Amino acid sequence: MPPTSRLRRVAVLVLEGAKPLDVGIPAQVFTTRASMPYEVRLCGAAPGLVTGGDGLSYHVAHGLDTLVWADIVFIPGYRFPDRDDPPRAVTDALTAAHTRGARLAAISTGAFALAATGLLDGRRATTHWHYTRALAARHPHIRVDENVLFVDEGTVLTSAGAASGIDLCLHILRGDLGVAASNHAARRLVAAPYRSGGQAQYVPRSVPEPLGERFATTREWALHHLDQPLTLESLARQAAVSPRTFSRRFVEETGYTPMQWVMRARVDRARELLERSERGVERIAADVGLGTGSNLRLHFQRILGTTPSEYRRTFARGE
Numbered sequence: 001m002p003p004t005s006r007l008r009r010v011a012v013l014v015l016e017g018a019k020p021l022d023v024g025i026p027a028q029v030f031t032t033r034a035s036m037p038y039e040v041r042l043c044g045a046a047p048g049l050v051t052g053g054d055g056l057s058y059h060v061a062h063g064l065d066t067l068v069w070a071d072i073v074f075i076p077g078y079r080f081p082d083r084d085d086p087p088r089a090v091t092d093a094l095t096a097a098h099t100r101g102a103r104l105a106a107i108s109t110g111a112f113a114l115a116a117t118g119l120l121d122g123r124r125a126t127t128h129w130h131y132t133r134a135l136a137a138r139h140p141h142i143r144v145d146e147n148v149l150f151v152d153e154g155t156v157l158t159s160a161g162a163a164s165g166i167d168l169c170l171h172i173l174r175g176d177l178g179v180a181a182s183n184h185a186a187r188r189l190v191a192a193p194y195r196s197g198g199q200a201q202y203v204p205r206s207v208p209e210p211l212g213e214r215f216a217t218t219r220e221w222a223l224h225h226l227d228q229p230l231t232l233e234s235l236a237r238q239a240a241v242s243p244r245t246f247s248r249r250f251v252e253e254t255g256y257t258p259m260q261w262v263m264r265a266r267v268d269r270a271r272e273l274l275e276r277s278e279r280g281v282e283r284i285a286a287d288v289g290l291g292t293g294s295n296l297r298l299h300f301q302r303i304l305g306t307t308p309s310e311y312r313r314t315f316a317r318g319e
Helices: 020-029 088-099 110-116 129-138 162-177 179-189 211-223 232-239 243-254 258-276 281-287 293-304 308-317
Strands: 008-013 038-043 048-051 057-060 072-075 103-106 150-152 156-159
Touching (some): 008 020, 020 038, 020 179, 103 110, 150 162, 156 162, 179 258, 211 243, 258 281, 281 293, 281 308
Parallel strands (some): 008 038, 008 072, 072 103, 103 156
């Protein structure tokens, strides 16, 4: 979705048992401010007091009619999602919002409410790792992926645990306003602008995996050296393991091979430079380690389906 200056309307649907972090994350990321073209409203099945989880309750000013108004609807996670579906009025309102063109984004166990609409049938989705099997059992037509932080299926999106809600929100922001705006929001939240690791790393294991933090450090190092030659051997050397071990464990952590991850990091850095600088394509290609403008164009087209020049024009137009 190209960036545009128009105001986007964000609804956060607070259901019974709603988890505090899951409610707060989209409300804070898309908070109404001059630099953010979003308006946020919290709503419930009806206006008034909603009993939340973890000892908190919420007083929401809006009911389900807010979903008629919204361009994006977030469904935060809630307690005991595998027991009962949300009220029929809620699932009907979500379905109607989707039919009108709104994007529906579930955080953590909010995926169960989205699944109850049937909109996830035949699609890939995720939820908190503790509930992935329950989601698959309750909704067998969903392709549940327990190894990712979030899944973007276009107009329906799902994320893993609460912190993954930040990743999902930044992903949406990146698509709406670009990499620079997403990175700015991440800095404001003191969050990683892009976490490529899957949630499998958080599932309890009988044997500790001490290499995870070392690989996170290696990825951070690579992001600061994108203009230099980065090979499997140089990355493995930085992580102090063999290339074979590094490659295998890197895929387990991120879902990408090391070189796939490096290429995507380079393209993302190129996107930010196209948005925020006047540098030419040849200079940007050199700055991100892709060598030539033709090489940058090739990978830009393959990964993003557009050209660097068109990408820059889109942001210049503010569409």
